[in-house]
Amino acid sequence: MTDCIFCKIINGEIPSNKVFENDTVLAFRDINPQAPVHVVIIPKVHIASANELCADNISAVTDIFSAIPEIAKAAGVAESGYRIINNCGEDGGQTVLHLHFHMLGGKNLGEGLV
Ligand code: 5GP
Ligand code: ZN
Numbered sequence: 001m002t003d004c005i006f007c008k009i010i011n012g013e014i015p016s017n018k019v020f021e022n023d024t025v026l027a028f029r030d031i032n033p034q035a036p037v038h039v040v041i042i043p044k045v046h047i048a049s050a051n052e053l054c055a056d057n058i059s060a061v062t063d064i065f066s067a068i069p070e071i072a073k074a075a076g077v078a079e080s081g082y083r084i085i086n087n088c089g090e091d092g093g094q095t096v097l098h099l100h101f102h103m104l105g106g107k108n109l110g111e112g113l114v
Contacts, residue, residue, distance in 0.1 A: 006042050006098035020071045024063040027071045036106025037082070039075050041068070047099040050088040064101060077105035
């Protein structure tokens with residue numbers, strides 16, 4: 001996707017502060033952090049949102065969640081804990097149409113979700 005910000009981060013057109021990378025997953029610091037630790041985790045394949053997931057591309061999600069323990073360690077929140085969030089669509093607050101998960105931590109985030 002030539003006009004996708006996260007695809008541009010994957011191909012190096014836009015620089016990012018990388019936390020973790022393997023063949024299928026990239027994790028980098030959010031440009032506008034909402035917590036002391038805020039990492040964006042993306043699949044290297046372009047999937048617009050959780051709404052586009054299906055049996056044929058679900059490995060992108062399992063690849064991400066398989067990498068989460070290592071990403072948490074690299075981000076320094078494996079012991080203290082963290083929250084994983086996916087925003088989907090307009091009401092979900094999704095602003096970048098490339099599937100991603102937020103990893104938030106570095107402070108006690110409390111129990112509420114909204
Ligand atoms: P969404 O609101 O779609 O769930 O999350 C998109 C996230 O991507 C936002 O938290 C936003 O700050 C982050 N973001 C948008 N553009 C860039 C960028 O160019 N670089 C980085 N590192 N983060 C970005
Ligand atoms: Zn993309």
